[in-house]
Amino acid sequence: MMRSLLALCFLVLAVAVVSAEDEEMSMPGRQIDELQLSDAEREALDLQLMRARNNPELNPDLYQGDIMLTDEQRKALEERKVMNDSSYWWPKAADGYVNVNYRFAAPSINQTMVRRAISSWETNTCIRFHEITSADGKPHLIFQDNNSGCNSNIGRIYFWNGQPVNLAPGCLTLLGIPVHEIGHAMGFNHEQSRSDRDDYVIVMFGNILTSMASNFDKRGTINFGVPYDYSSVMHYDSYAFTSNGNETLIAKNPYGQLFMGQRDGFSFMDKRIANLQYNCTAVYLRNCGATTDPCQNYGYYGPNCKCECPPGTSGTNCEILIKPYLDALVSTKSNNSRTITTEGVVTSPGYPAPIASVDEYIQIITAPACKKVRLTFTAFGLISRASASDNSCYFQQLIVRRSDILASQPYCGTEILSGQVFESVGNRMVLHFISRLNWVRPGYSATITFVQDQTSPNCTSTTSASTSTTTSTTTTRTTTTSTTTKPTTATPTTTKPTTTTPTTTTTSKPTTTTTKSTERTTTKPTTTTTKPTTTTTKPTTTTTKPTTTITIRTTTTTTKPTTTTIKPTTTKPIKVNNGRK
Structure with a gap:
C-alpha cells in the first residue's frame, strides 16, 4: 500500500513538472499586454509596433514611399530619362558654403528633433541652415505635419510658400528620420536606387506589394566613386513594402543585412558623399590654409583641419587599412x-x-x-x-x-x-x-x-558496380615490376602451344574499378605472347615468360574497359580494369 502511495505521489509530481514545462514553453503565446512592463516600456513597445505595422516613411501614394515629385521629375521617370540631378542641388555662396533657409509651419511640430537633425548636417558638411519666421518668396524648407507620414521633395524646388518637409509625430522618434528627409531635400536619392545596387542587394519582388514594385526601380545617380553603403541613412529597411512579412531586400554580403534601414543618423559614407556633392573639401582646405587633400581609403578632409577616417582605417591620413568598411561596422553592432x-x-x-x-x-x-x-x-x-x-x-x-x-x-x-x-x-x-x-x-x-554535398556538379561522385559518372581525364602512369617466381602449375586442362589473336575492343558502359595488380602466368611448356592491347592509354607491349609476372597499375579514371579474348584456350577472358573505383 505504501509503495502504491509513493508511486502515485511521484506520478503526480511528474505530471506537475511536465505541466509547468508545457506552460513555460507556451508562454511565448501570451499577448504583449500580459507582460509586466513599466509605462515607459509599454509606450516604447507600442511605438515599435506602430512602426512595424505602418512605417511612416512608406506612403503608398508617394514615389518610393517618401518622395514628392514635381511634374518635370515625374515625366522624366515615366520616360525613363536620367535627370541631371545636379540641377536640383542648392547653390553655393561666394565663400563656398551652402545656405538653406527654413521655417516651421506650426509650433506643434517637435522642433527639438528637427533642430538636432539640422545640427547634424551643419556639423558634418558645409551646409548652413538659417531659420526664418515667415514665407519670403524665396526657396526655403518648411517643416510641417500634415499627417501624410515622412516625406520630402528631391533637391531644391521653388515654392513661394516654402518647400514642404512633412514629419508626422512618428517621424520624429529617431534622429535618422529627419536626417533622411532633409537628405532628400538636399538632393539625395535612396541608396538602393543606385544604378549599381544589383551588385549588392537582391530585390525579392515576390515579397513586395504588387502596386509598390515600382518603388524599387533603379535610377541614374551620381555616386562620386563612393562605394555602396548598406548602413546609409538613405537606405530602405529590409522589409520595405512587404506583402507577406518576409524580407524584400537581401544583402549579397550577409553582414549588410544588419544595417539596412538604420535611422540612428549619418553613416560615414553619407558624410563623405555629402561633402563631395557640395565640394565642401575646398572650403575646409581654404579655411585651414591647406592646398591638397591627403586623405586615403575613402577618408576626407574635414572642418577640423584633419582627415576624417572611415571605420577600419587608421593613421593621420587614413593610410592604414585594418579591415574592410563593412567588417569594421559589424563589430560595433554586436x-x-x-x-x-x-x-x-x-x-x-x-x-x-x-x-x-x-x-x-x-x-x-x-x-x-x-x-x-x-x-x-x-x-x-x-x-x-x-x-x-x-x-x-x-x-x-x-x-x-x-x-x-x-x-x-x-x-x-x-x-x-x-x-x-x-x-x-x-x-x-x-x-x-x-x-x-x-x-x-x-x-x-x-x-x-x-x-x-551530393548536389554540386563539381563534387558529385556517384558509383555503382557498372557505372562511373567521372568524366575527367587524367594522365595514365604504367608501372612494370618484374619478379622471379617458381613455375606454377595450372589446373588440369588440355593446352597446346598457341599464338593469341589480336585483341578485340568492344563498346560498353564505363565501369568504376579499384586499382589492383593482375598476375599472369603460363603453364609449362606453353609460351604466350600478348600483342599490344588497344586502350585509351598509351599502348604497352608485354611478353610474358613462364617465370616472369608483369604487374600493371593504372590510375586513369576515363579508360574504357576492354575485353581480350585468347583463343583457343578454355581459360576465361582477361579483363583489364582501367579506372578508380
Whole structure:
C-alpha cells in the first residue's frame, strides 16, 4: 500500500513538472499586454509596433514611399530619362558654403528633433541652415505635419510658400528620420536606387506589394566613386513594402543585412558623399590654409583641419587599412556576429539563460568545399508572433537562410521543433537573430555538422558496380615490376602451344574499378605472347615468360574497359580494369 502511495505521489509530481514545462514553453503565446512592463516600456513597445505595422516613411501614394515629385521629375521617370540631378542641388555662396533657409509651419511640430537633425548636417558638411519666421518668396524648407507620414521633395524646388518637409509625430522618434528627409531635400536619392545596387542587394519582388514594385526601380545617380553603403541613412529597411512579412531586400554580403534601414543618423559614407556633392573639401582646405587633400581609403578632409577616417582605417591620413568598411561596422553592432567554420553547437547568447538584452547579429556557418551545413535544433523558444503587428515575429525572431542570398521566413515562439533539420544550399548557411525585447525566453540551441554535398556538379561522385559518372581525364602512369617466381602449375586442362589473336575492343558502359595488380602466368611448356592491347592509354607491349609476372597499375579514371579474348584456350577472358573505383 505504501509503495502504491509513493508511486502515485511521484506520478503526480511528474505530471506537475511536465505541466509547468508545457506552460513555460507556451508562454511565448501570451499577448504583449500580459507582460509586466513599466509605462515607459509599454509606450516604447507600442511605438515599435506602430512602426512595424505602418512605417511612416512608406506612403503608398508617394514615389518610393517618401518622395514628392514635381511634374518635370515625374515625366522624366515615366520616360525613363536620367535627370541631371545636379540641377536640383542648392547653390553655393561666394565663400563656398551652402545656405538653406527654413521655417516651421506650426509650433506643434517637435522642433527639438528637427533642430538636432539640422545640427547634424551643419556639423558634418558645409551646409548652413538659417531659420526664418515667415514665407519670403524665396526657396526655403518648411517643416510641417500634415499627417501624410515622412516625406520630402528631391533637391531644391521653388515654392513661394516654402518647400514642404512633412514629419508626422512618428517621424520624429529617431534622429535618422529627419536626417533622411532633409537628405532628400538636399538632393539625395535612396541608396538602393543606385544604378549599381544589383551588385549588392537582391530585390525579392515576390515579397513586395504588387502596386509598390515600382518603388524599387533603379535610377541614374551620381555616386562620386563612393562605394555602396548598406548602413546609409538613405537606405530602405529590409522589409520595405512587404506583402507577406518576409524580407524584400537581401544583402549579397550577409553582414549588410544588419544595417539596412538604420535611422540612428549619418553613416560615414553619407558624410563623405555629402561633402563631395557640395565640394565642401575646398572650403575646409581654404579655411585651414591647406592646398591638397591627403586623405586615403575613402577618408576626407574635414572642418577640423584633419582627415576624417572611415571605420577600419587608421593613421593621420587614413593610410592604414585594418579591415574592410563593412567588417569594421559589424563589430560595433554586436559581439555575437561571427563566422563559424567548425562543427559543434551554436546557441543564442547565454543559452539556456533568458535572452538578457536587445540584440541583432549575423552568424555565417561555412563548411569545407564539397560539404554542406546541416543544422539540427535541440531546443527553440522565443517570444511568439504579435497579433498587434500583423502576426509577425516582431519582438524576437531567427531567420535561417539556407544560402547567402536565399530568403527565408522568420521563426519565433516554438515554431522550430526539437530535432528539426535545416540543410544549406551550397556550403554556407546564415543565421540572422533579432531580439527587440529582453524577456524570459531561453532562446535556441542547435548542432552543426558538415555532410557531403551530393548536389554540386563539381563534387558529385556517384558509383555503382557498372557505372562511373567521372568524366575527367587524367594522365595514365604504367608501372612494370618484374619478379622471379617458381613455375606454377595450372589446373588440369588440355593446352597446346598457341599464338593469341589480336585483341578485340568492344563498346560498353564505363565501369568504376579499384586499382589492383593482375598476375599472369603460363603453364609449362606453353609460351604466350600478348600483342599490344588497344586502350585509351598509351599502348604497352608485354611478353610474358613462364617465370616472369608483369604487374600493371593504372590510375586513369576515363579508360574504357576492354575485353581480350585468347583463343583457343578454355581459360576465361582477361579483363583489364582501367579506372578508380
